[in-house]
Amino acid sequence: VRASAIAQDADQNYDYxxxxxxxxxxxxxxxxxxxxGGKAHGGNNNKYSTFSGFIIYAD
Structure with missing residues (x-):
């Protein structure tokens, strides 16, 4: 399974x-x-990502 997203500039200071x-x-x-493709989210030195996982229910 693969999920992807494309982001655009929100303003001149931050993308989300x-x-x-x-x-x-x-x-x-x-x-x-x-x-x-070697691409990074963010520009200059502002390259941040977060990841969260949750168990919805156990089998």
Whole structure:
């Protein structure tokens, strides 16, 4: 499963974006963020990302 997002400039100081995905995972599965094509979110030295995961219910 792949989820992607495209962000635009919000103003001259900050950019922002949001996305979400719901996955059914098995023990040992890995979830990670990968930037395609060597691109980074943010400009200059402002390259920040956050990642959160939650168990909605256990099988």
């Amino acid at each position: 974006a949001s996305n979400s995905v719901v996955l059914h995972l098995e023990p040992g599965d890995e979830v990670y963020i990968k930037l395609d």
